[in-house]
Amino acid sequence: MNKLEIQNLTKTYGKKNANDNINITLENGVYGLLGPNGSGKTTLMKQITTLTTPSRGEIRYNGKNIVGLNDEYRTLLGYLPQEFGVYKKFSAKQFLQYVAALKGLNSKIASQKIAQLLNLVGLFEVRNKQVGKFSGGMKRRVGIAQALLNDPKILILDEPTAGLDPQERARFRNLISQISRDKIIILSTHIISDIESIAKETIMIKEGAILMKGTHRDILGAMEGNVYTIRTSNEEEVHEIQNKYKTVNIQRGVNDIELRVISEKMPHYKETQVVEPKFEDVYMFYFDLENTTEV
Structure with a gap:
């Protein structure tokens, strides 16, 4: 050894x-x-x-x-x-x-x-x-x-x-x-x-x-409960969410937009769901990156 x-x-x-x-x-x-x-x-x-x-x-x-x-x-x-x-x-x-x-x-x-x-x-x-x-x-x-x-x-x-x-x-x-x-x-x-x-x-x-x-x-495990997805169709709301939370990813669909965000408290938006953390989330959380991936 x-x-x-x-x-x-x-x-x-x-x-x-x-x-x-x-x-x-x-x-x-x-x-x-x-x-x-x-x-x-x-x-x-x-x-x-x-x-x-x-x-x-x-x-x-x-x-x-x-x-x-x-x-x-x-x-x-x-x-x-x-x-x-x-x-x-x-x-x-x-x-x-x-x-x-x-x-x-x-x-x-x-x-x-x-x-x-x-x-x-x-x-x-x-x-x-x-x-x-x-x-x-x-x-x-x-x-x-x-x-x-x-x-x-x-x-x-x-x-x-x-x-x-x-x-x-x-x-x-x-x-x-x-x-x-x-x-x-x-x-x-x-x-x-x-x-x-x-x-x-x-x-x-x-x-x-x-x-x-x-x-x-x-x-x-240390990130459990701190990662969420938020769905919205409102572009103004997208900008508001980006300004309030660390946003890891923005995925634009046909009818709505899904944002993956990191927050120590649950965001108060209608379609918000807690999700399992990924290593990409960990990197964003600890190293405070400003870049957001948008697809």
């Missing part, structure tokens, strides 16, 4: 706390890291991967401070940053061989591992094609493969499904579920469905601090 303990972790840039006294414990499984841009997600991941040192606090792996573990800890890490660069003239196979050499892997073992991973991410048939000619989604899959080369015990994925089409995202989710039994996997994404599908717990972060950590049931 792997155990990562993050204790009183604070990272300060000037007068701003990018991370503010974070305390969480992670064990084997997938954790979704959810928050708006600038919330501190990337700073947290960079500290876990030792790319950034904390201003205060510490991170412990199986009871030992990662600062003292040095290279021993780094050999346990796999990391896919949001901005992932490749050598365009390398083939996928050559690029992974290059990364394997940087990680100090035995060439024979690396060759076998590369073949397995290329097959796993669906790139084996194009392994000799230049990466520069790959689509954005294919490049992300190369990135996922390089992060898995050393069979990491801690896998950090920053927006891993960016640029992937729905079929590729489904393949990615299956892959992550398949390998998560003996790994701590932290997955930061704006695609809520990715977290809903595979994360055993979600960590919600805003302005550098942890808002909530829990299972989907825990998080959705």
Whole structure:
């Protein structure tokens, strides 16, 4: 069993706390890291991967401070940053061989591992094609493969499904579920469905601090009774509702308009109904987004 303990972790840039006294414990499984841009997600991941040192606090792996573990800890890490660069003239196979050499892997073992991973991410048939000619989604899959080369015990994925089409995202989710039994996997994404599908717990972060950590049931349960649909045919009423309540969605039908809203008290409109919360509602409620989806 792997155990990562993050204790009183604070990272300060000037007068701003990018991370503010974070305390969480992670064990084997997938954790979704959810928050708006600038919330501190990337700073947290960079500290876990030792790319950034904390201003205060510490991170412990199986009871030992990662600062003292040095290279021993780094050999346990796999990391896919949001901005992932490749050598365009390398083939996928050559690029992974290059990364394997940087990680100090035995060439024979690396060759076998590369073949397995290329097959796993669906790139084996194009392994000799230049990466520069790959689509954005294919490049992300190369990135996922390089992060898995050393069979990491801690896998950090920053927006891993960016640029992937729905079929590729489904393949990615299956892959992550398949390998998560003996790994701590932290997955930061704006695609809520990715977290809903595979994360055993979600960590919600805003302005550098942890808002909530829990299972989907825990998080959705906290929203019970706060999500409603309101039906109306009056456009003026639509504007009034939008001004009074956080509106997640507006769906226009043939004869009426349905608004999905979040409120701690039941809205007083004729056709109002309480509904089961979704993760999209959670995101809107905690991160106070102003954008409304209209269909």
